[in-house]
Amino acid sequence: MGAELGNYKSCVSARSTDKELLKNAQDGGIVTQLFAFALEEGIIDGAIVAANKEFYAKYPSKCIQDSSNLDMIEPWRPIPAIVNTKAELLAAAGTKYNISPNVALLKEATRSFGLDKIGIVGTPCQMQAVRKAQLYPVGLRNVGASISLAVGIFCMENFPYQSILQLVEDHAAMKLESVKKMEIGKGKFWVYGKRGQVVQLPLKITHKYEQPGCHVCLDYVANLGDISTGSVGSPDGWSTVFVRSKIGDSVWGKAMAAGCFETQPIEKVKPGLELVTKLANEKITKNKKTLEGRATFGVGKALRNPYI
Amino acid sequence: MADKITVGYTHLSGCTGCTVALADNYGGLLTLLDKYVDLKYIPTLADARHIQKVDVSFVEGSVCINDKLAVEEIKETREKSAIVVALGGCACYGNITRFTRGGQQNQPQHESYLPIGDLIKVDVFIPGCAPTPELIRNVAVMAYLLLKGTKEQKDLATAFLTPLMKLTAKNEACGCDLIVDVINQGLCMGCGSCAASCPVRAITMEYGKPNVERDLCIKCGACSAQCPRGFFNTDVISQYEAINEAIMAALQ
Incomplete structure (x- = not known):
């Protein structure tokens, strides 16, 4: 295919040089380190991230409002939040594996939160939303030009919150509040308990709980982020990083010069881009088939295709 | 001219x-x-x-x-x-x-x-x-x-x-187009664009999906047009950098 990894200026395997930061990080701490650096340098004056209940308890005014109050927020439910400091950023680190509608804060970030230079992290579909917001700002006045750093994360699929609840509490038989970390890797869904127990579920089990909207997505490695990153392709504790746009190139260059990251050439690491390419093609091929299936879904009736 | x-x-x-x-x-x-x-x-x-x-x-x-x-x-x-x-x-x-x-x-x-x-x-x-x-x-x-x-x-x-x-x-928009054209069609992935674009804050994201308060909705059509699963022309949006630069240059 060839286009499965999107356009990029450079690609490396990297991890943060901040040992403290790596303790809470999902893999190489790329997103947290990038935003910490960008905040410090004034490249952004705040970032939209996926926080959680503990964060909400500590910084209620930094979170999006839905109809939940603190008591109603379950462990591992992502809460979109604005962070302005490194402490807030660290409190929100780590992958949540269910839907965090970060784009919902995009306009509010420039209004109530008064940001002029927004950082945002999101899945490939959320990067698509950000770029659409910049090119077709139907309801987002004075927002597009304020987006100063959009970091995309690799994504095969996402889950509704209730799916994560079902997988962890039903299939893995662990309480969500006792979970320290979740991870998808090496063909399995991993749940790590706070007391050291580890449960792995084959992805065969998780597939049926995926969010349906993910099955028409044709982007695995966040082609539209300024920078995109994910664990796939790099050794444990490291992340694969694609630098894509002019903004991304400039920020990455500055962060490297400031010693934020140690890197290895992607060609030198195992499993490397070969695996990223393979998984990207798998996702795109599978979802193209879904889209084709939608075109002949009924009897002479199609389901809607969002791609024009 | x-x-x-x-x-x-x-x-x-x-x-x-x-x-x-x-x-x-x-x-x-x-x-x-x-x-x-x-x-x-x-x-x-x-x-x-x-x-x-x-x-x-x-x-x-x-x-x-x-x-x-x-x-x-x-x-x-x-x-x-x-x-x-x-x-x-x-x-x-x-x-x-x-x-x-x-x-x-x-x-x-x-x-x-x-x-x-x-x-x-x-x-x-x-x-x-x-x-x-x-x-x-x-x-x-x-x-x-x-x-x-x-x-x-x-x-x-x-x-x-x-x-x-x-x-x-x-010719009709009422917030329910989000539900009918996106969620009912199995397309929503929970980004929150709809909630962000609503001028009257009629949309909140509950567990990653939009909830439209229809009494607040003014029927402007912003949410479903802003939704990346409302329409997404990959060829154009992928060139966002070049197009935005060209437009800004044209207006200098």
Whole structure:
């Protein structure tokens, strides 16, 4: 295919040089380190991230409002939040594996939160939303030009919150509040308990709980982020990083010069881009088939295709 | 300049918010007028207000069918324009004028308002209440490229405008289009674009999916048009960097 990894200026395997930061990080701490650096340098004056209940308890005014109050927020439910400091950023680190509608804060970030230079992290579909917001700002006045750093994360699929609840509490038989970390890797869904127990579920089990909207997505490695990153392709504790746009190139260059990251050439690491390419093609091929299936879904009736 | 495009602005039952949004391009509007657009008539901003023959007409507001003049004006606009752009929620979908039951002073008999697409063929929609200055600007620049550009520029403008042209197929918006066209169709992935674009905060994201408070919704159509699963033209949006740079350069 060839286009499965999107356009990029450079690609490396990297991890943060901040040992403290790596303790809470999902893999190489790329997103947290990038935003910490960008905040410090004034490249952004705040970032939209996926926080959680503990964060909400500590910084209620930094979170999006839905109809939940603190008591109603379950462990591992992502809460979109604005962070302005490194402490807030660290409190929100780590992958949540269910839907965090970060784009919902995009306009509010420039209004109530008064940001002029927004950082945002999101899945490939959320990067698509950000770029659409910049090119077709139907309801987002004075927002597009304020987006100063959009970091995309690799994504095969996402889950509704209730799916994560079902997988962890039903299939893995662990309480969500006792979970320290979740991870998808090496063909399995991993749940790590706070007391050291580890449960792995084959992805065969998780597939049926995926969010349906993910099955028409044709982007695995966040082609539209300024920078995109994910664990796939790099050794444990490291992340694969694609630098894509002019903004991304400039920020990455500055962060490297400031010693934020140690890197290895992607060609030198195992499993490397070969695996990223393979998984990207798998996702795109599978979802193209879904889209084709939608075109002949009924009897002479199609389901809607969002791609024009 | 001879190769400017001619543009008109018809003002029907709208609150002038769309006009203000157009003007809120500030210096960009002046550059547009200097280099690309000959604005033939526009109420509020200029003295000339009678409908003339133009390349592109922007129409603000819905049509009150109890008002003869409004009906004549929308028809005349269609007859005299190559391209008609419905600007803003009222022209596209009726927006808050959908709620009127008449009885207001000083024309209490004016009770029936229709989006312009119910009376004439419309070519392009710019939804939202108010529509954003940036999207109005982008459409104006693309309309210029479509009519006066090179082959390559024409292709780009066509690709950019196509989804906004396809929006004209539907004259109704009510927040439920999000549910019907996106969630019911198995397309929502929970990004939150709809909630961010809603001008009246009628949408909250509950467990990653939109919940529309229909009593608050004003029927402007912003949410479903902003939704990346409403439409997504990958070829155009993937070039976001180059296109945004080109538009900014054109307005320098």
